[in-house]
Amino acid sequence: MPSIVKPIASHPSLLRNQLGLTIRDYEGSMSTLCAGCGHDSITAAITRAFHELSTPPEMIAKMSGIGCSSKTPTYFVSGAHGFNSAHGRMPAIATGAAAANRSLVFIGVSGDGDSLSIGIGHLAHAIRRNPKMLYVIENNGVYGLTKGQFSASADLGSKPKKGDPNRMQPIDPVLLALSLGATFVARSFSGDKEQLVPILKAGLAHKGMALVDVISPCVTFNDHEGSTKSYLHTRQNTMRVTEMDFVPPEQEILAQISAEGKTAVTMHDGSVVYFTSLPQGYDPTNRQGVYNYILERQGKGEIPTGLLYVNGDSAELHELNATPDEPLVSVPYEKLTPGAAALSKLMESFR
C-alpha cells in the first residue's frame, strides 16, 4: 500500500506516558485513504489507546488482511511489527503468531469484506480459539478499493451510489460473534472517539479475542442519502447502550472509590471496566440477554453501541492449549529435542 512518511514533530508540552513516549511515538505514516474516511479516525483512536496504555511499540504486532481497513496498520505505531497479509486470512495468521509468541500485543485490523465475506470462516474459528488479541472491524458496508460493491454487512434496503438497493440479509459481526461465544464484543462509531478509545483499551487488556465492530463511513462510495452506513444515518441512529471507563491496574484503588455502585468487570491483568451507565436490567455479562437486547433494538432501526458483552475470565488460546507462560519462541531447543538416546529407546517399540 502506498504511504507517505510523516515528519515527527514533537512538541515539548505533549503528554508523556509511562515509557516517556508521546502520542507522536505511536503514530505511523501519513494515511493515503480518502479525506474524511472513517478509518482515519479509528487509526487516531488506536494510536491514543496504545499511548495511554504505555505499550512498548516493538511489542505490538499489527496484523491485517487486504482492503482499505487493512492498509491502516501502516498509519499507526511505526515502531511496531506489522503484517499486511492476504485477503481474509489475518485471523489465521494472527492465531499462529499468537501461538508462537504470547508476549506480543496483537491488534488485528480488518474490514467487512475481509472479515464477513472472504475471511468469515477464519474469523469464526479465531473466535472459537480465542487468541489474546484486539480485533477491529472497520465496517463501512462496501468494498472501497474495487469501487463500491456492497459487502456482506450492507443493510436491507441500503442504497448504493448506482443501482438497486440491497435485498440480502446483512451479516452483523456483533450478533455473529455473540452467537459464536466471543468473550468481548463491542460496537462503536468512528466518529465517537470518546466511546471508542476506552473500548479499545479494554479490548487490549482482555484475556482472549476482543471483537470491536466500528461503523466507519466510506466517504467516497457509501456516504450518500439512502445509505445505512453514512455519517448522517449512523449519527442519527446510533444509541450508546453502555457507557464505560477503562481503568488500568495501577489506578484501580482510586477508581474503585469513585465507581461505587457501578457494574465492574475485572480483567485478568487487574484492570477494571466500569460501566457507568447501563439500561435498566442490562447485564453486559449475560450473553443471551445482550443478544436479545441488540436484536430488539436493531429491529427498531437503532444501532446499539458500546462495550456490549464481556466475559472477563474466558479461557484464551494458551490456556486451551496448556502452553507455558513463557512464549514458545523462547523455549530453548534443548528442551524441545528428546535426544538421541530417547530415539534409540523409542525405536524398540517399532520392532
Next chain:
Amino acid sequence: MHHSTRVNDFALKLANVNGTGSASANGLLMTAIFRMGIPVCGKNLFPSNIQGLPTWYEIRVSGDGYQARALDYDLIVAMNSQTYARDVKEVRSGGYLLYDSTWPLDPGLNREDVTFLGVPLAQMCNDNFGNPRERILMKNIACAGTLCALLDIDMKVVEALLLEKYGAKPAMIESNRKALMMGYEFAKENLACPLPFRLETMRENDDKVLIDGNTATALGCLYAGATVAAWYPITPATSVMDAFTKFCAKYRKDKESGRNNFCILQAEDELAAIGMVIGASWAGARSFTSTAGPGISLMNELLGLAYYAEIPAVVIDVQRVGPSTGMPTRTQQGDLLECAYASHGDTKHILLFPANPNECFHFAAKSFDLAEKFQTPVLMLSDLDIGMNDWVTPRLTWDDSYKPDRGKVLSREELAGMAKYFRYSPPDEDFVPPRTVPGVHAKGAFFTRGSGHNKLGVYTEVPDEYQEVVDRLLQKHKAAAKYVPAPVIERREDAKFGIVSIGGCDNAVREALDRLAERGIAADYMRLRGFPFDTAVDEFLMRHPYSFVVEQNRDAQLKSLLTLETAVPKEKMVSLLYYGGFPLSAKNVVDGVSKHLQEVL
C-alpha cells in the same frame, strides 16, 4: 517337504472386508515375519471407507530385500465374497487360494492351475465363540493361525506378539490364542503344511525397525524443534499429525511446569492451517503443516505470500491420487508441478522428495533448516505408499550435536548495534537478507507485506524496484540447489541409458535395474531428492543418450520439471508412467523399458 520349495521369497495377498478386524490380523502376520528376521514388505490397499468395503493387504517376503510391490501372488486369502471372482483370477498359475469353506464355492470360479485350500473359518468361530462381534473378528485371527502353519511362521514369535499387544487384557489374549490355534491345528491336520514356499528365520532385521513414513516424518518435525503445528484432517496425511501429537505428549511436556512445549492447532481448513504456520514462523517459531494434494491446492494463495514476503514455512505433502477428490486412499506423485510453482505470479519453491521412512525423518528435519536458511516455504513430498505403509527400514538415529540452522535472524545485540535495519537488504552470498522476529528489539520492527515492495521493504509500484526483489528471489531459489539433498546416482558398467526416478518409485526401480541387468540390459540410475536441481542432474541426463523418467502421474510432471528447470533437451527423456493408484512394481518398470527397447530396435 516339496522338492521345489522356495524359502523367504513369495507374495501373498489377503482380501478382506474393512472394519472386520483384518488390519489387526494382517499386522500380526507382518510383524511376526519381521521378527523372524526376514525382509518383508506390507502394503495396505484400502478403500476410502470405514466399514464394509473391500480391502486388501499384500505381504511380500524377499530374502534379497526387495521392498516393491510384487504382482505375482503365490497365495491369495479370499475372505471377501464381494471380490472373490477378482481375487481368484489374480493367483499366479500354480499358486494357492485359501478360502472359507463354511459356504460352498461357486464352481464356475474354479481354476485348474490353482490349488484351493478350504478352511471352515466361520464355522469354527461360530462353534467356539458366543459373542457375534467376536465371531467376526476371530475369523481373521483363525485365518492367521492357518497361515502360520502353511508358511512356517514361528508360533513362539506370534505368541509373544499377542502377549505384548493384549498384555493388559487376559480375555483378549485367551480368545486370540484360541482362534489362532484353531486355524493352526486345522491346517496341520487337513492341509499339506508347509506350502512349497515358506519362511525360515534370518538375521536381516537386527538393526531394522518396522515404521511408516508418516510416523517418521512426525519424528523429524519433533527433533527439528517444531513448536507450532497447524493442520486440517486429510487422508493420507492425518497420521503425521496424529503421530506428532502423540510424540509431543510423550516428549514435550515441560518437566517443571507440566505445560506443553508445543501448540497443535486443528484449523478450520488448509487456508487457515498454512496461515497459522506462516504467522508462527513470522513470529519466530519452527512451524509446519501436513496435508495432501487438495490441501496444497488451498494453500497456494498463502504459499505465494510466504515466498514473496520471505517467511519460512514447512509443508508436508503426503500425495494421494488426484485430480479433485480423486482416490484419497490410493497413491500417486501428482503434486510435483503444483508444489514446485504453487501460487499465482512467479513463484518457485524448495521441494524435498523422500523415498522411505528414514528419509522422511531426516528430510522433515532438514526442511526446517532449509526453510529458515532460505526464509521461504519448503515442501516435502511424500506419498501414501511411503507414508501409511509399514516399512522395514534401518533404525532412525539422531545426532545430538545437531543445532537448528535458524538462518540469518538478527539478535537483540546485532540490532542494537545497527544504525538502521532494512528487511530485504543486504542479501548474503546465497541472496538471503537478514530477518528479524517481533519483540526482540525496537530497531528490528518492519512492515511485512505481500504487496509490491522494494529492497528496503517499502511499498513500491516502481518497475525496477519490484524487479530487483523478484530477481533476487530467483537467485535465492537457484542457490538452494546445493543445499537440498543431492541426487542418489548409481552407475553400472556398460550402461546404455539412464533411469531417473523420484520418491516412492525407488524400490521398484532398483529391483527393475537388477531384473534388467539379469537380461544383460545395464542402466545407470539417478534418484532425485530435491528441487531446485543441482548441476549433477544436468550432467547425468547429458551423459546418457537418453534416460527413462519413471514417475507416478499421467502428465510426466517430473519430466516436465526437468525440461523446464535444466538445459537438457526433452528428447533425451522417455517417460515411463504409472498412475492407477497402487504402488509401482518392478514389473511395471521392466515392461515399460522392454517395450521401448523393442520399439526403437
